[in-house]
Amino acid sequence: APWLPPDEAARLRACPSPTDAVLAGLTRDLADAYRDGHLTDVLFGLLERKVSDLSAIHTACERIHGTPLPFAYTLLLYRTAWLYCLLLPFGLSASLGWATPVATMLVAYTFFGLDALGDELEEPFGLEANDLPLDAMLRTAERTVLDALGEPLPPAMEPVRYRLD
Secondary structure (H helix, E strand, O other), rough: OOOOOOOHHHHHHHHHOHHOOOHHHHHHHHHHHHHHOOHHHHHHHHHHHHHHHHHHHHHHHHHHOOOOHHHHHHHHHHHHHHHHHHHHHHHHHHHHHHHHHHHHHHHHHHHHHHHHHHHHHOOOOOOOOOOHHHHHHHHHHHHHHHHHHHOOOOOOOOOOEEEOO
8 A cells, every 4th residue: 555654554454354444544534524614515425425335345245255155065066066977878878879978078067167167256356367356456446546636547457368467
């Protein structure tokens, strides 16, 4: 956070939830500006609503981040897919004949591909290749805010090998 004073940045890093601390500080600053007459009733209400929306979004993201799929659910899906793919050739052999192995491989590829996709989507806030490009999303928001304030803009993030790192 290069735009924060070092003491405030250190204080935020020490908080159990830095995001909540930032939102609380923003709410205090808005209340002070309103009390001092720098904001109208309408503008204060709008800005307060935006802070509330940010808090709701943060809560939803924390819920996604902190709620993994139950192990029993994952295990049941995995074993069911294996059992289905193991027994599928017996059900298809009479109607497909020699094409049974090809059809079985296509179905197995689809099922296990969907299982792998589910594993990738389960934790979207990490630093792996298929996770959300959070740095790029934050840079876009930062550029939008700085542009509205008339400040110099940092460079936009460009994809490297089709990834925004």
